[in-house]
Amino acid sequence: MERPKSISRRRVLAAGTAGIVGAALPIAGQSADQAARPKVPADPTKVQGPPASDVGGRSPFERPKRLSFSDRRTSSLTPLQDLDGIITPSDLHFERHHGGVPAIDPQQYSLLVHGMVERPMVFTLDDLRRFPGMSMIRMMECSGNGGRVYRREGSQTDLTPQQIDGLTSTSEWTGVALSTLLREVGASQKATWFLAEGMDAAVMTRSVPMAKAWADALIAYGQNGEPLRPEQGYPVRLFLPGVEGNASVKWLRRIEIGDQPFMTREETSKYTDPLPDGTARIFSLDMDAKSLITEPSFPDKLTGPGWWEIRGIAWSGRGKIAKVEVSGDGGKTWQLARLDEPVLPKCHTRFRLPWQWKGGEAMIASRATDDTGYSQPTYDVLLAARGPSTAYHFNHIRAWKILADGTVKFGGAL
Amino acid sequence: MPRFLTRVLHEGSSRGFVTAVLLLFGCSAVALAQKPAAAPLGIGRAATPADIAKIDIDVRPDGQGLPEGQGTVAEGAAIYAAKCASCHGKNGEGASFDRLVATDSGKNFDFATNPKLPRAVGNYWPYATTLYDYTYRAMPFMQPGTLSANDTYALVAYILHLNKIVPENAVMDRSTLPAVKMPARDRFVMDNRKGGKVVK
Numbered sequence: 001m002e003r004p005k006s007i008s009r010r011r012v013l014a015a016g017t018a019g020i021v022g023a024a025l026p027i028a029g030q031s032a033d034q035a036a037r038p039k040v041p042a043d044p045t046k047v048q049g050p051p052a053s054d055v056g057g058r059s060p061f062e063r064p065k066r067l068s069f070s071d072r073r074t075s076s077l078t079p080l081q082d083l084d085g086i087i088t089p090s091d092l093h094f095e096r097h098h099g100g101v102p103a104i105d106p107q108q109y110s111l112l113v114h115g116m117v118e119r120p121m122v123f124t125l126d127d128l129r130r131f132p133g134m135s136m137i138r139m140m141e142c143s144g145n146g147g148r149v150y151r152r153e154g155s156q157t158d159l160t161p162q163q164i165d166g167l168t169s170t171s172e173w174t175g176v177a178l179s180t181l182l183r184e185v186g187a188s189q190k191a192t193w194f195l196a197e198g199m200d201a202a203v204m205t206r207s208v209p210m211a212k213a214w215a216d217a218l219i220a221y222g223q224n225g226e227p228l229r230p231e232q233g234y235p236v237r238l239f240l241p242g243v244e245g246n247a248s249v250k251w252l253r254r255i256e257i258g259d260q261p262f263m264t265r266e267e268t269s270k271y272t273d274p275l276p277d278g279t280a281r282i283f284s285l286d287m288d289a290k291s292l293i294t295e296p297s298f299p300d301k302l303t304g305p306g307w308w309e310i311r312g313i314a315w316s317g318r319g320k321i322a323k324v325e326v327s328g329d330g331g332k333t334w335q336l337a338r339l340d341e342p343v344l345p346k347c348h349t350r351f352r353l354p355w356q357w358k359g360g361e362a363m364i365a366s367r368a369t370d371d372t373g374y375s376q377p378t379y380d381v382l383l384a385a386r387g388p389s390t391a392y393h394f395n396h397i398r399a400w401k402i403l404a405d406g407t408v409k410f411g412g413a414l
Numbered sequence: 415m416p417r418f419l420t421r422v423l424h425e426g427s428s429r430g431f432v433t434a435v436l437l438l439f440g441c442s443a444v445a446l447a448q449k450p451a452a453a454p455l456g457i458g459r460a461a462t463p464a465d466i467a468k469i470d471i472d473v474r475p476d477g478q479g480l481p482e483g484q485g486t487v488a489e490g491a492a493i494y495a496a497k498c499a500s501c502h503g504k505n506g507e508g509a510s511f512d513r514l515v516a517t518d519s520g521k522n523f524d525f526a527t528n529p530k531l532p533r534a535v536g537n538y539w540p541y542a543t544t545l546y547d548y549t550y551r552a553m554p555f556m557q558p559g560t561l562s563a564n565d566t567y568a569l570v571a572y573i574l575h576l577n578k579i580v581p582e583n584a585v586m587d588r589s590t591l592p593a594v595k596m597p598a599r600d601r602f603v604m605d606n607r608k609g610g611k612v613v614k
């Protein structure tokens with residue numbers, strides 16, 4: 001199905017960015033939107049276009065952007081509502097850094113692997129690229145993703161998918177399996193944890209169970225066919241499929257193998273989950289199943305009743321998405337959505353469902369189930385399990401409200 | 415397949431290497447009954463003690479990684495006022511950056527249910543060694559990695575004292591710091607979520 005042109009998101013966004021584009025003030029008789037539009041020939045078949053170029057760019061009509069909330073700009077969110085399929089363009093992959101983006105010369109780069117190993121080793125970037133490699137298409141989600149809608153901060157209706165859940169992205173990651181390096185250095189079978197350390201100003205560290213290292217951890221140097229972007233860890237990062245993004249330490253300089261967790265600052269009041277029973281869960285690394293409808297969503301407006309395709313993404317850090325159900329009546333009834341191929345483990349999965357809007361108010365929502373049998377919970381179920389002031393892992397069911405005039409608003413949680 | 419591997423496989427220049435590569439690629443091991451762990455590929459170089467010492471700065475709860483040196487609460491107070499207070503508040507109450515001092519944890523570690531309860535070193539951090547590790551590696555924010563071991567021990571002593579965990583005459587060093595028992599230590603439990611039907 002063609003993307004419905006009648007959804008008016010583009011108009012809303014274009015108007016919002018008119019000032020940045022610099023097309024100045026609207027000319028009399030023109031809307032701000034028209035004034036900001038790039039100039040193109042009236043008939044492209046009557047004029048030669050520009051020649052081939054060294055590096056391509058987006059159509060000037062497409063201006064997807066990451067969104068940063070605070071002045072400090074320590075994170076930015078992926079514009080999920082502007083994307084099709086499952087791959088996030090590398091320049092739109094979400095960011096979260098703790099000491100800015102370091103500038104690293106790949107020729108100066110090296111990775112130290114030491115600790116409980118037979119042979120402590122140093123690997124250059126060329127060394128890492130020389131090892132047998134592998135690629136995997138996997139999502140990464142920040143465990144703080146969705147916090148504002150769980151905590152019900154501020155306006156609860158004028159929120160885009162990007163504002164709600166933009167701290168999740170999917171890429172094809174290429175690198176060498178960490179297990180390959182562990183064999184190279186002769187990692188001890190008695191080791192139970194490893195420390196990953198970055199070379200940013202935060203010298204970011206996280207402790208990770210060795211089971212993850214042997215299972216599917218990747219020392220990544222490639223993303224979507226090119227070297228990692230600087231903000232994604234250039235030249236080398238750790239990538240832990242299905243695990244909260246913070247643990248996939250970027251700008252990786254050191255791995256230390258040990259027999260106990262190292263208890264870093266990110267394993268204290270950060271990245272732990274206090275529970276209503278008076279304990280706090282630690283090393284809650286795996287991301288549970290979740291889904292989000294990305295179209296229609298705020299600030300879309302449906303131009304009239306009839307057939308619309310509900311589209312969104314679903315993912316689980318534990319495996320494949322087994323099914324996504326979509327409700328058009330606020331959760332009273334659910335229908336199975338179609339899943340686009342490929343359906344990959346620990347990866348965004350695109351779902352679609354044709355839906356007939358009959359006019360009048362409606363509440364649409366999606367519910368993902370993964371191949372462990374885990375289903376995305378309602379808000380009340382998650383609240384009962386975690387309490388109101390938990391700070392991570394917000395995967396409850398999200399809803400969108402369609403108003404009688406077709407306006408789409410964030411509908412909160414089911 | 416990377417160019418160098420194709421080349422090596424064609425030339426057959428190193429049988430052990432090729433065997434290991436094939437196993438790593440998941441090729442049939444029936445004809446190649448050799449364990450990959452037995453044969454390193456010989457890529458990379460041995461790390462020297464100096465390579466390791468230069469960047470091995472982490473500190474574990476058992477004290478592994480703590481350097482020589484020491485610091486007192488009084489010394490820490492002076493350094494804190496000069497280098498930390500502008501971001502973390504005069505007495506660690508928090509300002510533009512994180513609060514460092516909090517002692518209240520409610521009736522029963524009520525952090526999940528009471529949104530007004532701040533989480534900080536004194537009421538929520540399980541290990542005191544984390545304070546050394548993080549302060550030394552990443553603080554002060556605008557001059558990261560510039561504190562000496564003595565300065566760091568002193569700051570840790572001061573912040574622990576502000577949190578009413580160590581007395582005013584405390585001296586922190588590589589033996590006293592790992593022995594500090596944090597109030598929240600026993601509250602932490604390993605992740606028990608495993609997928610499946612139950613939401614935990």
